Amino acid sequence: MNFEDRIQRRYRSQAGTQRVVDRAVLSPTTHLAEPTGRGPLLELVLDQLDPIFAGELPRDTYVWGERGTGKSAILAALVHHLDRHPRPLGQLIRTTAGTHSPPVPELVYVDTHRTASGFEFYATVLDRLTDEPAPQRAVGIEAVREELDAVLAERPVVPIVDHLTASRHVTPERVATLFDRLTADVGWVGVGRSPPAALDWTPPAAIEFTPYETSTLVDVLMTRADDALGQHALGHEHAQRLAEWADGDANDALAALFVAADAALRAESEQIEDTHITTGIADVPTQAVSLTRVFALSADCLSVLRELVALDPDRHPTVDAAAAAIADRDPIDLSTRTVRRFLRELATDGVLERTRSSGESQAGTPPELLEPRFSPILFKRLYDHTRSPGETTAASQSDGSITATAPSRTESER
Structure with missing residues (x-):
């Protein structure tokens, strides 16, 4: 029984037409504290990490599966809870040398979307483990590695390396090599989409995450909607429609739900209706790119994308025209040439x-257009929301933290 959840839900149900009470809860970029419908997979992950509860390092493990199957979400919740409860109070580990409690290895998160080199990779791990900021420049990779080794000699660590197969710069083989070059032992968990056979690294253990069952995804959507919008804002039939359309991908389902809720809010509707669901589905492209990846881009790239999705595609259909229009807008302090690049x-x-x-340019070839591979409305709302005074969502996390971002409530699906 959770009194806080129950009381907060009652407040939200009385919010009238102000339906989007907590945008972060609806966002697919947010990991919440307790996974839904992933119990057996959580147990498999815990089986592989079981040695840490005895103060030992686990063997290297690869967690893989398609987009939106809950990989990062499970590990987000696990890191969150282990960070809050590293060891039950008073627990002792008995050894032949006497009675003591060896330190529980600490889980740290590294997002390869945000690391473009071995130097940045080491610096990110080091930054997670120390209060002082890790070196960013003016030193070589050897110096950062030595500093990291010194820290690891005092405390065991299990790095969680997310989006392992999405980076062009930090590949699975490269990560394995970086850890092998450390003097200290490390047991690490890689997270990616490619099957183990397609990797340039052979993981000692692997765990596959399969897509969500439709019924489970319905539960995910209903819970998120209840928490963010209030009870009865999303009907079961509409959640069913979203889940069937998303075909097991929680990212797509949550993106479409967010846009549908936004449409309902703007229409001053107390409930999400069929037309709002249609709007949400239409705004999410096929094989969409994760917004976690999008929000890992530089501030300049994000500002360019924000202005791009604000343009009228009929007025600025080509790359050159879009670049000129974006460079001319007030928030942008970049040249047309830079925007085009x-x-x-x-x-x-x-x-x-x-x-x-469908038309032709003066050279006789059709002009090139650029279309976002993400939900434009969702991106706009999250981008603008993170830049409103006093407001933050998961999209604003500068360090790509895997830690659960919502207080107490109930699932993380990404």
Whole structure:
């Protein structure tokens, strides 16, 4: 029984037409404190990490599965709870040398979206373990590695390396090599989408996350909607429609739910209706890129994307026209040439998709267009929300923390 949850839900149910009470709870970028519908998979992860509860390092493990299957969410909740409860009070481990409590290895999170080199990788791990900021420049990778080794000699660590197969710079083999070069022993967990056979590293153990069952995804959506909007704002039939459309992908389902809730709010509707669900589904592209990846981009890239999704595609259909229009807008302090380079780089990295218009340019070829591979409305709302005074959501976390971001309530699905 959780009194806080029950009382807060009653307050939210009385919010009238002000339905989006907590945008972060609806966002697919948010990890909440307790997973839903992933109990057996959580047990498999705990089985692999079981040695840490005896103060020992686990063997290296690879957690993999398709996008939106709950990989990061399970590990987010696990890191969150282990950080709060490192060892039951008074627990002792008895050894032949006497009675003592060896330190429980600490789980630390590294997002490869935010590490473009071995130096940055080491610095990120070090930054998670010390109060002093890790070196960012003016020293070599050897100096950072020595500093990290000194810390690891005093405390055992299990790094959680997320989005392992999404980075062009820090590959699984590269990560394994970086850990092998440390003097201290490390047991690490890689998290990615590619099957183990496709990796350039052979993990000693692997755990597969399969897509959500439709019924489980319905529960995920209903719980998030109840927490964020108040009870009865989302009907079961609408949650069923979203879950069936998302086909087991919690990221897509939550993105569409967020946009549907936003449409209901703007229409001053007390409930999410069919038309709002249709709006939500239409705004999420097929094979969308994760907004966690998008919000890991530089501030300049994010500001360019924000202005891009604000443009009228009929007025600014081409890359060149969009670059000129974006550079001319007040929030942007970049040249047209720089904006154009950003747009092309984002297309190369898969954040934007290159398409061709039906018309022809003066050179005789159709002009190139760029379309976001993410929900424009969701991106706009989260981007603007994080920049409102006194407001934050998961999208604003500068360190890509895997720690659960919502207080006490109930699931993390990503």
